[in-house]
Amino acid sequence: MQNVLMFVDSGVDDSLALMYALQHPEINIVGVVSAYGNITKEQSINNTAYLLKLAGRGDIPIIAGASGPLSGETAVFYPEIHGEEGLGPIQPPEDFEGMEVYDIDKIIQIINEYKNNLVIVGVGRQTDLALPLILYGKDAYKGVNALYLMGGAFLVPGNVTPEAEANFYADPIAADSVLEKAENIYIFPLNVTNKAILSPETINFIANNTQSPFKELIKPAYDFYFEAYKKLVPGIKGAPLHDVLVLSVLTNPDMVKYIKRRVRIEQFGKAKGKSIADFRPQPEEEPQDTLDNIAMELDVERFVIDFAEVFLSQKNER
Numbered sequence: 322m323q324n325v326l327m328f329v330d331s332g333v334d335d336s337l338a339l340m341y342a343l344q345h346p347e348i349n350i351v352g353v354v355s356a357y358g359n360i361t362k363e364q365s366i367n368n369t370a371y372l373l374k375l376a377g378r379g380d381i382p383i384i385a386g387a388s389g390p391l392s393g394e395t396a397v398f399y400p401e402i403h404g405e406e407g408l409g410p411i412q413p414p415e416d417f418e419g420m421e422v423y424d425i426d427k428i429i430q431i432i433n434e435y436k437n438n439l440v441i442v443g444v445g446r447q448t449d450l451a452l453p454l455i456l457y458g459k460d461a462y463k464g465v466n467a468l469y470l471m472g473g474a475f476l477v478p479g480n481v482t483p484e485a486e487a488n489f490y491a492d493p494i495a496a497d498s499v500l501e502k503a504e505n506i507y508i509f510p511l512n513v514t515n516k517a518i519l520s521p522e523t524i525n526f527i528a529n530n531t532q533s534p535f536k537e538l539i540k541p542a543y544d545f546y547f548e549a550y551k552k553l554v555p556g557i558k559g560a561p562l563h564d565v566l567v568l569s570v571l572t573n574p575d576m577v578k579y580i581k582r583r584v585r586i587e588q589f590g591k592a593k594g595k596s597i598a599d600f601r602p603q604p605e606e607e608p609q610d611t612l613d614n615i616a617m618e619l620d621v622e623r624f625v626i627d628f629a630e631v632f633l634s635q636k637n638e639r
Contacts, residue, residue, distance in 0.1 A: 323571055324349050324435045326428070328386070329564075330358020330445030331365035332402070333409055333546040336372060338444055338564035340535045343376040344631050347572045350378070351439070352431045356386025357396045358445040358491065365445075370420050371413035375534045382431070384423045386449035390492035397491070402549040409545025411538055428453050429461065436464035440571065443499075444471045444564035446488055450503075451495035459502045468503050471567050472496060473510035473584065473596030475615060480553075482594065486511050489586050490594025497586035506613045508584060509570070510596065513577055513619040514563035521547060521559060523625060531632045539632070562628070569627050570616070576627075578618040583607040 325348055329335040335358070342348045353373070355365040362385065369383050389396040428449075432439060441462070443450050450468070453461035462468065472488035479485040489496040500506060521544070528540040547560040570576050582598035598615060599605055 322347055322349050324351050324439045325568075325571070326352045326354070326431055326439060326441050328354040328356070328441065328443040328445050328449050329365065329369065330356055330360065331368035332359030332399070333542050334562050334564040335359070335444050336368060336408055336542065337539070337562055338568055339369065339372050340533070340538070341565050341628065341631055342442075342568050343372070343378060344533055344535075344634070345568070345572065346634065348568065350381050351435060352382045352384060352427065354384040354386050354428065354449050356445060356449050357388050357398075358488075359399050359402070361396075361398065362386060362388045366422060367413055367415060368408060372535070375538075377534070382423050382427055383420070384425065384427045386425075386445075387452065390446065390448055391451065391494045392492070399487075402546065402553075408538065409542040411541055425449070425452055425456065429457060432462065432464045437466065439465050441465050441468045442567055442571065443468065444488075444567055446491045447472065447495040447499050448492045451492070451498045454498060454502050462503050465505075467505040467507060468499070469507045469509070469567050469571060470499070471509045471514060471564050473508055473586075473615075475510050475512055475596060475598055475617075476600060477510075477512050477515070479594070480511060482591075484592055485594030486596065489596055493586045493588045493594045496594075497588060500584050500586065500613060501611070504610060507570075507579070507616065508596075508613055509563075509567050509577075509616045511563075513616045514566050515561050516619050516621050517563060517566040517624050518557070518559040518561050518621070519543070519625060519628060523559075523629060527629055527632045533632050565628060566619070566624060569624055573623065573627055576620050576623050577616040579614040580617050581612045582615055583611045584613045584615065
């Protein structure tokens with residue numbers, strides 16, 4: 322069983338990742354940090370509360386993240402991709418009576434509670450991952466086994482600018498800080514997440530056969546997301562589930578192949594948010610504790626099968 326503290330910004334792919342994690346028999350979600358990103362912080366918290374309520378998991382603490390990046394710039398949202406509320410056409414209820422939302426200190430409490438038996442999965446902006454390092458120092462994540470992060474683009478185009486991926490672009494200061502200060506980091510860039518495509522036929526089959534508490538959400542959220550992707554990438558055969566892949570790899574570690582490099586994030590100018598690593602045949606030598614694991618190859622078929630199995634498993638029956 323993997324104890325997981327998730328950091329999300331509750332767009333469609335983040336939400337599908339949380340649904341996947343809540344259904345997975347080998348993943349134990351011990352907290353969800355919800356913040357700005359694809360939608361506002363308030364909307365993100367609301368979506369997280371909605372999904373936890375549907376799953377009957379009101380015991381999982383929700384932690385309020387940041388409203389914007391460390392730079393103080395105004396956050397940019399993407400309703401045309403994720404919908405006005407982050408779940409495509411779905412509008413969750415807005416009132417969760419009695420819901421308790423914790424502040425950032427709860428992150429450290431959870432790390433201490435699950436010391437040396439916890440993985441952090443960050444599939445949103447990096448701001449909230451950077452805050453504990455600012456507030457508590459470089460040892461804030463000392464009791465964490467590994468950090469699994471969706472972000473970056475290496476030797477492939479970005480998805481927000483020609484060179485930058487959205488999560489790192491939104492707060493490059495935070496992203497660079499996390500990559501420099503935290504240890505045992507696994508990065509899942511567009512190199513692999515762009516390939517984590519689920520076809521509409523697969524989604525239709527799952528939606529028609531699952532007993533998941535998210536049965537009514539999966540197809541409309543995916544369809545909205547897919548329609549947006551067809552405009553972004555003409556000819557694409559399905560929507561890439563960037564964030565779900567990170568959790569899928571957590572319980573299927575040989576699904577991807579990694580390369581070890583030190584990763585830095587460009588913070589300013591036209592290349593803002595660009596993820597930089599030395600891919601020369603003989604890269605410059607760096608201290609071992611600065612090296613990150615960059616996912617570069619993916620077994621796509623295995624990912625699709627794993628996603629389907631989790632949503633069609635007996636555990637979904639309630």
